[in-house]
Amino acid sequence: MPRLPRSTQAERWTRPRVLTLFLALALLALPFADLSLGSHDAGAALARMLSGFIRPDFTAVEQIGRAIWLTVAFAVAGVAAGASAGLVLAPFYHLRGVRWLCIALRSVHELFWALMLMQVMGIAPMTGVLAIALPYAGIFAKVFSEQLDEADPRPAQVLPKGTDALSRFLYARAPLALAVMKHYTLYRLECGMRASAVLGFVGLPTLGFQLDSFFRLGDYGAASAIMICYVVLIASIRLWMRPVLAPLWLLASVVTLTLIQSPPMGSGALMRFLTQDIVPAPLRDGWDGAALWDWLKPLLLSEALPGIIATVLVAQIALALTGALAFAGFGLIVPRVTSRFGRMVGHLGLVILRSFPEYMLAYLFLQIFGPSMLPAILALALHNGAIIAHLLGREGEEIVPSLRRDAPRGLTLWSWELAPRLSGPFIALCLYRWEIILRETAVMGLLGIATLGFYIDSALAELRLDRALVLLIATGLLTAAVDRISRGLRRRTSLGEPRRYRDECC
C-alpha cells in the first residue's frame, strides 16, 4: 500500500523519541565540551560583581543616556529600513531569486554583518543601521509575505478583472494584513533593540560598548545602572513606541545618527572589498583550480570543521538545558500553580532573562567563569529557556480557567494537567528555537569561545576577508541545515509550524 511508508515514518518519530534523541545528543556532547571554570577565582569575581550590582550607580548619567539613546536610534532606523525593504520584497517572495536573496540575507547574524560592513564603511552609523536592516529585510520579506498569504483572498478575487496589480495589492491585499504586519514590526523593534545593544560589543557606540567600558574599568555600579535602564526600556517598549509616534522616533533617530562623526574611509573601499578582498586569495590573479583547492582544504579542515563541531556541541547542550529550564519553569507564572507573589517574581525573572540577548548574558558570564563553553551554554539556556517558559506559561494561563472545577492546584496541577497538555507546544517551541540557538552559538565565537564566530573573527582580524567569507557561508549552510531538520521533525511529529509563536523569534 502506498500509505505504509508514511505511517511507519510517523511511528519512528514519535514525540517521546524526539525528546530522547535530543537528550542523548546533549549527553553525548557533554564529555567533549570544555566546561572548565577558567583559572581565576569565579567566586571572588562573582562577589565583586554582585556587590556592585546591588548598588547601581547612576552618576555616569551622560554616558548611560547617550548609549541608551543610540541603542534606540540604531534599532529604530535599522528596523524601519529593514521593514520597508521587506515590504517591497514581500509581494515577490514567491519568486525563487527573491526568496534566495532573503534566505542569504537573514542567514548571516547581525554581528557578522556589522563586522563585514566595517571593512567597507568603518565604524560609521551606516554600518550599524545596515547590520540590522539587511538581515531584517530578509526576515520581514518572509513574514510579510506569509501574512499577506494568510489574509482573506476573497476581496482580491472579486475586484474587476482589469484592475492593475498595484491597485489590487493596495486596495484588496495590503489593508487586510496591515494590522498583523504592524504588530510584527513592533515586535521586531524589540528584537532590534537587543541586536542594537549587542552591536556595541564590536565597536558601535551602543549599549554593549558602554557596558564593556564600565566592565573594563571595574565600575560594576555603573554597569548595573545601565542594565537596569535597558531592561526598563525594553519592558516598557509598548508604552513609548506608539504607532502615532513612530515617525517622530524615526526622524529623531535619523537626525541623531547623521550627526555622529565617523572616521572617513579611503575612497574605493567598496570596490576593493568586492573585487579584491573577498575574492579567494589564489584567484585574485586569475583562475587557478589547484591553488584554490590548496587554499580551501586547510581552511575547511582546520577552521570550518572544528568550528562547526564546537558550534554543534555547544548548541545541543544548550538546547537540552533550555528545554529543561523552560519545562520546569513555566509553572512559575501560571495561576493555581504558583501564588500571586510567586507569579510576580516569576514574571520579573523571565522578563529580565528575556530582555538580555544571549550574547550579552554570555559576556557577563564570561567575566565570572572565565573563558570556556560554560558561559555560552548558560547564557543560551537561560535566555531561550525564559522565552519558552514565558510562552508556555501564557498558554497555561489560558488553560487554567477552562479546567474542571475540582482540578488540583500547585505541583499536582502542573504535572497532571498542564505538563501533558503543553508537551506538544513545548517540543514545537524547542525545535523552533534550535536554529536560533545555533545561530547565536556561532556568533558567540566573537567572545573567544571556539565556535564558528571565533574563526571568522580571527580571519577578519588578519584582514583575510576571503577566508571570513568562506566561514560565513559555512555558518549559513549549517543554520539552514538545522532549520531544515527542525522543520522536518515538526512535520513528522505533526506539530506543524507554530505560527502563533512566530512573533517570538529573537
Place this chain on the structure above:
Amino acid sequence: MSLTILDNETLGYGRTAVLSEVSFALAEGERVVLLGRSGAGKSTLLNAVHDRLAPAHRVALVPQDHALVPQLSVLRNVLMGRLDDHGALYNLTNLLRVRAGDRAGVAEVLEAVGLGPEIDRPVHALSGGQRQRVALARAWWRGGPVLIGDEPVSAVDETQAGVLLEQARSRFPTAMLALHDVGLARRFATRLVGIRRGAILFDAAPEDLSDAEIAALYAG
C-alpha cells in the same frame, strides 16, 4: 441576443461535479432568478456565468460572502468597483485621499442603499445587513449592463430587500440573482430557474409556474 451559453457542461470545484450537464443561456434584458436549496448548485452556476461574461462585458458582482476589506472605509470599499477604470497611480492617490468627484459619486450611491452617514466608517464596524448593502453599493458604483448577485439581499429585512431589488432593476438592464425568498423572486424575475440536486428542474416565466412547482424544489 444571448450573452452567454452553457451547453451541456459539467461544473464543480476541482473534481467534484456540482452541476452535471447543464445547458443555460442568458439573454440581454432578462432578469433571471435562481431558486433552490443551499448546496443545490446556484452559486456554481452564477460563478460559471460570471466567468463567461466578465471578459467581454462589464459585470457588477455581489458575491455571497461580500468579499469586503474590513479594515478600509465604506467609501474605499465602494470605490473598488471601478479600480479597473483607472491606472495604478490614480488608484494609489485615491487610496490616500479620495478625489472630491469620486466621493460625491459614491455618496450618492450610498444614499440610495441607506448608508449615507456610514461613508467614512470602517467596514469592520458595520452590522451584517450594513455590510451587505456596502457590497451592493460597490456593484451600483461599478454599474454596467449586467448584475450578478448571490443572495444579495439575504441579510436585510423584506421591505428593504424589495427596495434594493427595485434599484437593481432600474440600474441594470440584465440581471441574474440567486434568492431564497420566493415572493421577492416572483416580483423581480422575468425568468425563474429551479435547481435541485445538481440539475435544472424548471426554467420558465414566473406566471407560468405554480407555487406547488416551486415548493417541490425545497421538498425533502
